[in-house]
Each structure stands twice: as C-alpha cells, then as structure tokens.
Amino acid sequence: MKLKRKDLLGIQELSVEEINLVLDTAESFLEVSTREIKKVPTLRGKTVVNLFYEPSTRTRTSFEIAGKRLSADTINISTSTSSVVKGETLIDTAKNLEAMNPDIIVIRHSAAGAPHILAGLLRQSIINAGDGAHEHPTQALLDMMTIRSKKGRIAGLHVAIVGDIAHSRVARSNIHGLSKMGAHVSVAGPATMIPRDIEKMGVRSYTRIEEAIRDADIIMMLRIQTERERQSIFPSLREYAQFFSLNSRNIDLASKEVLIMHPGPMNRGVEISPEIADGPRSIILDQVTNGVAVRMALLYLMTGGSNP
Amino acid sequence: MEQKKVVMDADGLDRSLTRIAYEILEKNGGSEDLVLVGIQTGGVFLARRLRKKISSMEGRKIPLGILDITLYRDDLLTSHRKPLLGKTDIPFSLDGKKVVLVDDVLFTGRTIRAAMDALIDFGRPKLIQLAVLIDRGHRELPIRADFVGKNLPSSLWEAVSVNLTEKNGADEVVIEESR
Numbered sequence: 001m002k003l004k005r006k007d008l009l010g011i012q013e014l015s016v017e018e019i020n021l022v023l024d025t026a027e028s029f030l031e032v033s034t035r036e037i038k039k040v041p042t043l044r045g046k047t048v049v050n051l052f053y054e055p056s057t058r059t060r061t062s063f064e065i066a067g068k069r070l071s072a073d074t075i076n077i078s079t080s081t082s083s084v085v086k087g088e089t090l091i092d093t094a095k096n097l098e099a100m101n102p103d104i105i106v107i108r109h110s111a112a113g114a115p116h117i118l119a120g121l122l123r124q125s126i127i128n129a130g131d132g133a134h135e136h137p138t139q140a141l142l143d144m145m146t147i148r149s150k151k152g153r154i155a156g157l158h159v160a161i162v163g164d165i166a167h168s169r170v171a172r173s174n175i176h177g178l179s180k181m182g183a184h185v186s187v188a189g190p191a192t193m194i195p196r197d198i199e200k201m202g203v204r205s206y207t208r209i210e211e212a213i214r215d216a217d218i219i220m221m222l223r224i225q226t227e228r229e230r231q232s233i234f235p236s237l238r239e240y241a242q243f244f245s246l247n248s249r250n251i252d253l254a255s256k257e258v259l260i261m262h263p264g265p266m267n268r269g270v271e272i273s274p275e276i277a278d279g280p281r282s283i284i285l286d287q288v289t290n291g292v293a294v295r296m297a298l299l300y301l302m303t304g305g306s307n308p
Numbered sequence: 309m310e311q312k313k314v315v316m317d318a319d320g321l322d323r324s325l326t327r328i329a330y331e332i333l334e335k336n337g338g339s340e341d342l343v344l345v346g347i348q349t350g351g352v353f354l355a356r357r358l359r360k361k362i363s364s365m366e367g368r369k370i371p372l373g374i375l376d377i378t379l380y381r382d383d384l385l386t387s388h389r390k391p392l393l394g395k396t397d398i399p400f401s402l403d404g405k406k407v408v409l410v411d412d413v414l415f416t417g418r419t420i421r422a423a424m425d426a427l428i429d430f431g432r433p434k435l436i437q438l439a440v441l442i443d444r445g446h447r448e449l450p451i452r453a454d455f456v457g458k459n460l461p462s463s464l465w466e467a468v469s470v471n472l473t474e475k476n477g478a479d480e481v482v483i484e485e486s487r
Contacts (some may be wrong), residue, residue, distance in 0.1 A: 026394040028376065037429045040379040248342075300379075301390055
C-alpha cells in the first residue's frame with residue numbers, strides 16, 4: 001500500500017480510501033511512542049526538512065519527533081534565523097535545499113499555495129504543514145483520527161466548528177475531510193468570520209454558537225487570532241468571549257457524550273473556558289498525541305522506492 | 309497447469325502443534341519465564357493455539373505478545389509498495405524472559421532477522437527461540453528454527469500457504485505452483 005501521490009498538499013484532493021489508509025497506519029504507529037525505546041529503524045538514512053515560514057511549536061515539534069522516532073534525520077529551518085531574512089525568495093531557498101538532496105520537505109507558509117509551488121518545482125515529496133488560510137491537512141488527519149478512535153466512527157456524527165472560519169485553514173481542511181468521511185458539519189462565528197459561500201462546502205452555518213453546537217457529538221473550537229482585533233473584524237476579545245466562547249453554560253446544549261477539541265494554541269477564557277479545556281470532555285491532549293502518529297504514518301507512506 | 313497439493317491436513321496440523329508445545333516445555337524445563345510472541349499475521353494465530361495447549365498442560369496462562377515486523381524490514385526503502393502496517397502489542401517486559409517467536413512459514417529468514425531486531429528494542433530477553441509450522445528451506449541468512457512442525461523441501465517457484473480457520477477457512481497447509 002502506498003499513497004498514490006508524491007505530495008500531500010490538502011485534504012480536498014484525498015480520497016476516502018487514502019484517508020482511511022493514513023488513519024489505520026497511524027493507529028498502528030501509536031504503539032511505538034509508548035515503548036521504552038521510542039525508535040524504529042524504518043527511515044534510516046532519509047532526511048526530512050522542516051521549512052517553517054511561520055511560527056509554530058506544536059506542528060514543527062510533532063513533525064520533528066515523528067521523523068526522529070522513525071530514525072530519519074530531521075532538520076528544522078525557521079525563517080527568522082535563516083537566509084530568508086537576507087531576502088532570499090522561497091523558490092531559491094527550495095532549490096538550494098533540493099541540491100542537498102533531502103527526501104521530504106515539510107513546509108508552512110503564510111501564503112496559500114506555497115507548498116503547491118514547491119511540489120511542482122522539486123522532485124522531493126512536499127507535505128503542507130499549513131498554507132495561509134487554505135489547508136492544514138495533517139491537523140485534519142489527526143483530528144479525524146482522534147474522533148474515530150474516541151467515537152468508533154466518523155460517519156453520521158455531528159461536528160460543530162466554532163470561531164474564525166474565514167481565516168482558518170484548520171476549519172477548511174476539517175470541513176473537506178469530515179464531509180468526505182460522512183460527518184455532518186456545522187459552523188458558527190461572527191458574520192465577519194464566516195465566508196460568504198461556506199454553505200457550498202456542504203456545511204450549515206450559524207451566527208450563534210448555541211445553534212451550531214445543539215446536539216453536537218464533537219465541538220471543535222478554533223483559536224481566535226488576537227492580532228486580528230486591530231483589523232476590526234470583531235469589536236473586542238471581551239465581546240467575542242461573551243458571545244462565542246464554549247463554557248459550562250452553553251455546553252449542555254450539545255449531546256451528553258460531546259467531546260471537545262481545539263487545535264491549539266488556546267486562548268483560555270476567550271474561545272474556551274478553562275473548566276471546559278481541562279474538563280472530562282476535553283480530548284485536546286489526545287489530539288497532540290495522535291498528531292505524532294499521523295505524521296509518522298505520512299512519512300512512512302510517502303518515502304521509499306522511486307515514485308511510480 | 310496449476311498444481312495444488314495439500315501437504316498437511318487439519319489433524320496433522322493439530323498434532324504438529326501439540327508436539328511443538330511439548331518440545332517447548334521439554335527444552336525449557338517447564339514454563340517458567342516462558343513467553344510466546346506471534347509474528348503478524350499467521351504466526352499470531354499459531355501462537356494463540358500454542359498458548360492454549362501449553363497453558364492447559366501447565367495449568368497457568370503463558371503471556372502472549374503480538375509483533376508486526378514491518379518497520380524493521382530490510383526492503384522498505386527499495387520497494388515501491390508499502391506493506392500495510394499491523395499492530396504490535398507486547399504488554400509485558402521481555403527482560404530476562406525466554407521468548408519463543410512463532411511464525412507459520414520459515415523461508416529466507418529475513419522476517420526472523422527483523423523480528424529479533426524488534427524484540428531487542430523491547431528489552432533484553434534471556435533467550436530467543438523460534439517455532440515454525442513449516443520450514444521450506446531457501447535461507448538467505450544464518451537462521452534456523454528450534455521447533456519445526458514439518459520440513460517441506462520446495463522449489464522457489466512454489467508458494468506455500470498455511471490456511472487456518474481463524475484466517476481463511478480450513479486448517480491445512482498447501483503447496484502450489486506460483487508461476
């Protein structure tokens with residue numbers, strides 16, 4: 001079995017079979033991280049470059065740990081300390097990296113489509129670790145893995161996604177993935193944060209959190225990007241918290257077995273109240289654990305042999 | 309023309325496993341510190357059957373682990389297709405244990421090499437022994453089995469399959485022309 005593609009650029013182009021292959025493989029990889037010696041020799045001699053043009057702790061560390069547990073050599077390039085600050089273009093940086101012959105390049109960039117440019121240009125496999133407001137496929141895969149392992153299925157579940165839908169690549173990738181897998185997705189946020197055509201993606205859209213989370217099996221809270229407060233997309237963090245935070249008052253509207261997710265980093269007391277984030281329904285840290293397994297699965301499935 | 313020959317039937321298979329169970333106990337002087345580890349997938353079913361036999365002979369349950377050797381294969385980086393990764397589950401320490409690896413068919417020995425490397429990553433067993441239902445020859449590594457159900461000389465062009473009720477219907481060992 002192998003992913004039928006050189007690159008992983010988005011969930012949109014993945015088939016249900018490919019998603020299931022990644023999730024099944026990732027479940028088997030979970031065990032490696034529980035061993036005393038958390039390392040297998042599978043990717044010995046392979047090189048994984050993490051090229052991050054945006055700050056990231058969780059995703060970059062997760063890819064790095066995934067690579068290391070598979071015995072690959074992982075190299076991190078963060079743009080604040082690299083030649084990018086000297087004015088080198090993305091394409092020149094990529095061509096130089098290619099000349100050093102890595103096997104996989106993981107890229108995060110603030111511009112949507114940056115990974116696609118590299119994929120067309122380089123012979124290496126490219127993994128999109130987040131491009132602008134476009135896609136964040138590995139996050140959606142780890143979210144789907146977490147839902148599937150906790151609920152036993154994805155199909156037929158009601159998933160509510162709440163927050164800044166318009167600027168969220170996490171929301172976009174999850175909407176693509178969850179819909180493909182047969183879940184019903186509803187979204188909620190201030191009108192300025194809901195894309196006009198969102199219902200064309202097959203979701204129900206609300207401007208009140210209470211409506212979106214009613215009877216939900218899963219609630220996915222998005223990080224509110226506090227730096228956007230200045231851009232007058234919403235009046236104030238306080239007001240946002242008042243209308244769109246998930247807390248002990250509104251959570252009872254959801255299903256009794258509801259589980260709470262958040263891609264991190266959290267703004268405690270803004271989009272999610274601490275007693276919910278740390279409460280028994282929270283599976284936020286399971287998401288992080290599963291993230292390593294999903295990335296191990298992808299590195300495993302995307303390396304080896306010459307591409308057909 | 310495709311030739312298919314049954315070389316071991318259900319009774320023969322059960323008798324072989326019973327004999328192997330006795331041999332394991334004889335060679336190890338009982339079941340103290342004994343654990344079984346079945347190799348995915350055929351070896352797991354056989355290890356379960358052996359465990360049942362040994363446990364009833366000894367009157368106590370022998371620990372059983374499951375090992376998937378995919379991540380330790382030596383052909384991963386050269387082959388086009390990726391084998392589907394199975395689950396590994398060894399819920400006990402291997403330190404100081406007498407580990408009997410169980411597989412259905414011993415052929416090139418590469419699977420066993422991978423399995424031994426994997427086991428060593430889990431701890432330091434006192435010893436590792438190998439039990440297989442069929443030894444069909446053609447070793448490519450210096451590996452031999454301690455317990456063998458049946459030696460089955462075969463040509464490289466033949467396929468040897470161990471069918472088990474848990475897996476695909478009847479208990480039997482079949483050899484057939486694969487070209």
